[in-house]
Amino acid sequence: MKTLLSLFFAALFLVASAYAQDENVKNLKVHDDATEHTDSTTISDLSKTDADSDSIQMILDENFAKEKIDTTTIRFGKKRIVVIEKEGSTSIEIPETNSKYSVSEDDDFTYVRRPRFKGHWAGFEWGFNGFMTPDYSINMTDELKYLELRQGRSWNINLNFLQYCLGFGTDKVGLVTGLGLEFNDYHFRNPITLKLVDGVTVEDDSYELDPDKNVTKSKLSTSYITVPLLLEFQIPTFDYKHRIFLSAGVIGGAKIGSHSKIVFDGANKGRDRVKNDFNISPFRYGLTARIGYRGLNFFANYYPTPMFEAGKGPEIYPFSIGLIIIDFS
Helix, strand or coil: CHHHHHHHHHHHHHHHHHHHHHHHHHHHHHHHHHHHHHHHHHHHHHHHHHHHHHHHHHHHHHHHHHHCEEEEEEEECCEEEEEEEECCEEEEECCCCCCCCCCCCCCCCCCCCCCCCCCCCCEEEEEEEEEECCCCCCCCCHHHHHHCECHHHCEEEEEEEEEEEEECCCCCEEEEEEEEEEEEEEEECCCCEEEEECCEEEEECHHHHCCCCEEEEEEEEEEEEEEEEEEEEEEECCCCCCEEEEEEEEEEEEEEEEEEEEEEECCCCEEEEEECCCCECCEEEEEEEEEEECCEEEEEEECCCCCECCCCCCCCEEEEEEEEEEECC
């Protein structure tokens, strides 16, 4: 009995071993097939990747070839200068109007001129002269009575022929300077003139005392070359082409001439003209203010420097006020 059972289990073991071996063989085959398929897919993908790499390399090579040409364009108004760098060499071209590098009306490019500050000094000015006492009075009294003026005939004429402006980064505020010529007439109300006595300028009333001379006109004339330094502000208005301007500053002057002239009639009709410095200050400075809009412009000048040198004549201070007739700026 034991012998039969032993034989039965031995046979069962052999059958089970054979079946397991057969399954292992099948699984091995399936695995080999899968491996073969995977390898095939990988090889295909690698082939595609190599192809794509070749394409990318070709594109890079083309781009690299294109990058070898470098073009720089410089614009001057409506003209261009083209600098071309190609394969290690550089060339410069100035294209004609109709070339591919020229600027056409369709180009998105606008040339804007930066606005410049333009002040108000150059021009022709006409006004009236006067004298002030040390107390800032225009009425000559006591010892200065003989210096009373005919204001309507005491003219101030300025010819400002040169102007230079410096803006403060804007076209509305800046400094103004230049050169000018100033001509002054002081017509005396009284029949007197001026003379020097012991180096001092005094009244000459000899014409008034002469019964044969009837004085009709007597004046003192001076002329200066002037240099201003003005600070000017310009206020925009609704008319963009015109602005209100305000300026103030100093004017330096150097005397270039002076003379007196007296005209008389009567038994001894005639005129006397004396060219002399009359101790008039050779250099002076004045304060000035100016305002204007379009064709209506005013100026006012006051000179803290006395008309005559200290101790050599009456102490009076000239001033002038008037219109800027023509603006050269």
